[in-house]
Amino acid sequence: SQQGEEDPQALSIQEGENATMNCSYKTSINNLQWYRQNSGRGLVHLILIRSNEREKHSGRLRVTLDTSKKSSSLLITASRAADTASYFCATVDTGRRALTFGSGTRLQVQP
Amino acid sequence: EAGVAQSPRYKIIEKRQSVAFWCNPISGHATLYWYQQILGQGPKLLIQFQNNGVVDDSQLPKDRFSAERLKGVDSTLKIQPAKLEDSAVYLCASSLGHQISGPGGYTFGSGTRLTVV
Numbered sequence: 001s002q003q004g005e006e007d008p009q010a011l012s013i014q015e016g017e018n019a020t021m022n023c024s025y026k027t028s029i030n031n032l033q034w035y036r037q038n039s040g041r042g043l044v045h046l047i048l049i050r051s052n053e054r055e056k057h058s059g060r061l062r063v064t065l066d067t068s069k070k071s072s073s074l075l076i077t078a079s080r081a082a083d084t085a086s087y088f089c090a091t092v093d094t095g096r097r098a099l100t101f102g103s104g105t106r107l108q109v110q111p
Numbered sequence: 112e113a114g115v116a117q118s119p120r121y122k123i124i125e126k127r128q129s130v131a132f133w134c135n136p137i138s139g140h141a142t143l144y145w146y147q148q149i150l151g152q153g154p155k156l157l158i159q160f161q162n163n164g165v166v167d168d169s170q171l172p173k174d175r176f177s178a179e180r181l182k183g184v185d186s187t188l189k190i191q192p193a194k195l196e197d198s199a200v201y202l203c204a205s206s207l208g209h210q211i212s213g214p215g216g217y218t219f220g221s222g223t224r225l226t227v228v
Contacts, residue, residue, distance in 0.1 A: 033217075041221060041222075042202065042219040042220055042221040042222055043154070043202065043204075043219040044219075045217065045218075048216075088153050088154075090153075096167075097142060097159065097166070097206070098144055098156045098159050098167060099144075099154075099156070099204075099217060100156070101146075101153030101154045101155070102153050103152060103153050104152070104153050
């Protein structure tokens, strides 16, 4: 079953703008991860945030986690056309090892 | 380090036929996962192996899907007979045993795109 919803389902922005995607989940988690998927290709890991962390940065990526609201956000700053892809949040639930994915956000960055 | 290898890359079959997918995980990764990703959706776990034992197959449609991981390395996923709704990308992933290590701990293969006509 899907963990939850991602918002928005689709996002179109201009190059140089920031893109923000939100993810909600339903269970108690060990960590939350964000993945990118280019059309027709496999999933590429972007960033992991543990349940006791609130914010994490990696290059142009900033992830926040609010376990009280069971939500996370991914911010991509200064977007590039190459950032065009689908982005998925995935949780590792407490006591489990498998990833449970959200429904994804399709990001289109216009050059 | 070599990635997770999957084959074939694409497969087109008629409904009611059978099909098999193969996955070779990263060397030393004890845990192997098969996910099904229907177009426009996120991947859904089908089955998880720890070495050659099944840890979670609660979402595997066992009347038509089967999977095995002989010798705790390679794995095959089979569908027999296939239905139209099985059209999807089948992703294999692997991770180390009980500890999540590396950037996310999981490495995904490129997937097998199955079309059932």
